[in-house]
Amino acid sequence: MTELPFPLKGKIYRSPMPFGTYDENGVVLNEYFANQISVIVSLASPGECEEKAHRNLYGGVQGRP
Numbered sequence: 001m002t003e004l005p006f007p008l009k010g011k012i013y014r015s016p017m018p019f020g021t022y023d024e025n026g027v028v029l030n031e032y033f034a035n036q037i038s039v040i041v042s043l044a045s046p047g048e049c050e051e052k053a054h055r056n057l058y059g060g061v062q063g064r065p
Contacts, residue, residue: 018057020049
């Protein structure tokens with residue numbers, strides 16, 4: 001995950017798709033929580049996420065803060 005240096009209030013990050021091809025060890029989701037990320041914008045459709053991450057990333061995360 002990389003923080004993007006925009007002159008805005010708050011922080012903006014970019015990352016690979018959680019559990020996708022470039023997150024083989026499944027660490028991206030934990031990084032979201034560690035950095036207290038509250039909003040996620042995805043350029044991938046729900047179907048593409050299901051295909052590449054093998055799960056519904058649009059359905060929320062159960063049991064997480």
